Amino acid sequence: MADLFLNYINGEWRESGSGQLIDSINPANREVIGSVQSSTIEDVNDAIQAANDAKKSWRQLGQYNRGQILYKVAEILEKNLEDVAQNLTKEMGKTLPEAIGETQRGISILKYYASEGTRKEGDVIPSSDKDALMFTKRVPLGVVGIITPWNFPVAIPIWKIAPALVYGNTVVFKPASEAAVTAAKIVKCFDEAGLPPGVLNFITGSGSKVGDALINSKNIHGITFTGSENTGALVAKAASANGVKYQLEMGGKNPVIVLDDANLNSAVSAVLSGAFKSTGQKCTASSRVIVQSGIYEQFKSALLEETSKITIGDGLLSDTWMGPCASESQYNTVLEYIQIGKDEGANVIFGGKPVETSSSGFYVEPTIFENVTSNMRIAQEEIFGPVIALIKVDSTDEAVEVANDTRYGLSASLFTTNIGSALTFMDEIEAGLVRVNAESAGVELQAPFGGMKSSSSGTREQGEAAKEFYTSIKTVFVKAE
Numbered sequence: 001m002a003d004l005f006l007n008y009i010n011g012e013w014r015e016s017g018s019g020q021l022i023d024s025i026n027p028a029n030r031e032v033i034g035s036v037q038s039s040t041i042e043d044v045n046d047a048i049q050a051a052n053d054a055k056k057s058w059r060q061l062g063q064y065n066r067g068q069i070l071y072k073v074a075e076i077l078e079k080n081l082e083d084v085a086q087n088l089t090k091e092m093g094k095t096l097p098e099a100i101g102e103t104q105r106g107i108s109i110l111k112y113y114a115s116e117g118t119r120k121e122g123d124v125i126p127s128s129d130k131d132a133l134m135f136t137k138r139v140p141l142g143v144v145g146i147i148t149p150w151n152f153p154v155a156i157p158i159w160k161i162a163p164a165l166v167y168g169n170t171v172v173f174k175p176a177s178e179a180a181v182t183a184a185k186i187v188k189c190f191d192e193a194g195l196p197p198g199v200l201n202f203i204t205g206s207g208s209k210v211g212d213a214l215i216n217s218k219n220i221h222g223i224t225f226t227g228s229e230n231t232g233a234l235v236a237k238a239a240s241a242n243g244v245k246y247q248l249e250m251g252g253k254n255p256v257i258v259l260d261d262a263n264l265n266s267a268v269s270a271v272l273s274g275a276f277k278s279t280g281q282k283c284t285a286s287s288r289v290i291v292q293s294g295i296y297e298q299f300k301s302a303l304l305e306e307t308s309k310i311t312i313g314d315g316l317l318s319d320t321w322m323g324p325c326a327s328e329s330q331y332n333t334v335l336e337y338i339q340i341g342k343d344e345g346a347n348v349i350f351g352g353k354p355v356e357t358s359s360s361g362f363y364v365e366p367t368i369f370e371n372v373t374s375n376m377r378i379a380q381e382e383i384f385g386p387v388i389a390l391i392k393v394d395s396t397d398e399a400v401e402v403a404n405d406t407r408y409g410l411s412a413s414l415f416t417t418n419i420g421s422a423l424t425f426m427d428e429i430e431a432g433l434v435r436v437n438a439e440s441a442g443v444e445l446q447a448p449f450g451g452m453k454s455s456s457s458g459t460r461e462q463g464e465a466a467k468e469f470y471t472s473i474k475t476v477f478v479k480a481e
């Protein structure tokens with residue numbers, strides 16, 4: 001029988017009142033890898049209540065002591081690295097080396113925010129009154145709701161939970177149902193580290209019920225979300241209505257520009273990795289490859305050759321380079337977009353079909369379209385799969401114009417050996433992550449992460465930027481009588 005995972009409320013592992021479970025499926029073979037609670041609105045309210053009850057003593061514990069607990073969580077996750085990473089691959093499909101890398105990143109994020117415990121909580125500012133002391137003090141928001149997607153089931157929950165906690169908030173965490181077992185294993189590490197009851201609460205269940213109850217609660221003080229634009233809009237609406245601070249990270253349609261003077265090998269390997277690693281299921285994945293006409297044919301044939309070497313299969317097998325789509329619904333979405341691209345008149349020059357295999361996994365071939373124009377849906381909508389749209393342009397200016405011709409603005413790359421072109425790109429591109437001679441995916445935990453336009457609420461996560469979301473500022477003025 002598959003392992004059973006419970007909610008974690010007020011420091012206790014609890015069954016949901018619903019008595020119902022949700023199975024988590026391995027996308028490589030459709031086997032059930034574990035079951036989680038299908039929670040009720042009462043469960044959500046219990047979790048929010050527990051977080052509210054715990055928030056005063058957690059704040060009063062102090063930033064230094066909160067940081068020390070995060071160091072313990074990092075140690076425990078390090079001990080469980082192999083199990084968490086294996087589970088991640090089984091639950092979401094990315095290859096084991098990618099899952100190990102993501103888990104290691106989770107450990108580094110925990111250590112980064114643990115060390116925030118020893119950093120400043122405010123600034124002293126000179127007052128116009130020489131006898132007064134004026135300073136700012138950062139204080140927690142209170143209870144933060146955290147809703148995460150399935151594509152980075154270790155890193156994203158940790159990059160939201162760790163800063164929330166170190167800056168003194170308590171948390172109600174609702175993971176994506178498709179990655180809820182991995183999420184439960186992460187929460188266990190926090191539990192084992194001795195987090196006081198109610199500081200971190202974990203509830204599983206559908207977005208439309210559990211997620212909806214969380215975002216519409218009047219008893220939370222912040223909500224952070226990563227996922228689709230549609231759900232992001234619901235989060236923004238509910239949070240605005242209730243006066244709750246919110247943060248959204250959503251989709252991307254990330255361009256890679258390859259200019260005539262680019263280093264061809266670097267550009268090809270970056271596109272391969274940016275577009276097809278994690279089966280294209282990253283919000284920072286490269287999905288539009290905009291190539292200048294002078295290098296187009298050479299680039300195309302090198303890309304086709306490298307793509308033909310990709311091995312597809314179960315992410316646990318050592319010779320697999322690309323795993324399955326994370327779920328049946330994601331698999332269907334990718335195949336639908338491939339059909340849309342064909343109907344729009346783009347040409348499939350590689351892949352374009354489900355992979356014939358003996359397993360019942362959700363495998364799609366890496367797919368490359370050419371003759372794509374910027375107005376096509378495959379050049380405008382986030383596919384979240386291993387699909388590249390090749391677009392030919394004549395000049396740097398045209399390349400940047402096409403790159404910006406989208407409502408998204410998360411990440412963008414340029415390949416060139418001309419510093420002038422690089423400088424123009426840095427100025428003109430509308431993206432939160434601007435990458436020169438590097439793939440579009442690749443986020444560093446100590447730097448701000450987030451997008452422009454419809455990719456985000458304009459807020460930033462990670463690095464020092466996290467502090468801006470998870471705290472409020474008190475400006476204190478003190479004068480002796």
Ligand SMILES: NC(=O)C1=CN([C@@H]2O[C@H](COP(=O)(O)OP(=O)(O)OC[C@H]3O[C@@H](n4cnc5c(N)ncnc54)[C@H](OP(=O)(O)O)[C@@H]3O)[C@@H](O)[C@H]2O)C=CC1
Pocket residue numbers: 147148149150151174175176177178205206207208210211212215226227228229230231232234249250251252282283333382383384
């Ligand atoms: N920016 C990114 O990193 C991501 C982008 N996406 C994009 O979104 C598309 C759809 O993916 P999908 O997983 O359906 O994304 P969703 O936005 O539906 O899911 C993200 C999270 O939101 C929850 N959720 C869903 N509906 C609600 C709701 N009404 N109220 C509150 N929370 C809710 C989900 O729960 P549950 O899992 O239970 O439904 C999950 O935890 C992808 O194809 C991709 O284009 C998806 C994931 C990550």
Ligand SMILES: O=C(O)CCC(=O)C(=O)O
Pocket residue numbers: 151152226281282283284441442443
């Ligand atoms: O590229 C990364 O490392 C992170 C991407 C991400 O945040 C996402 O896909 O949701």
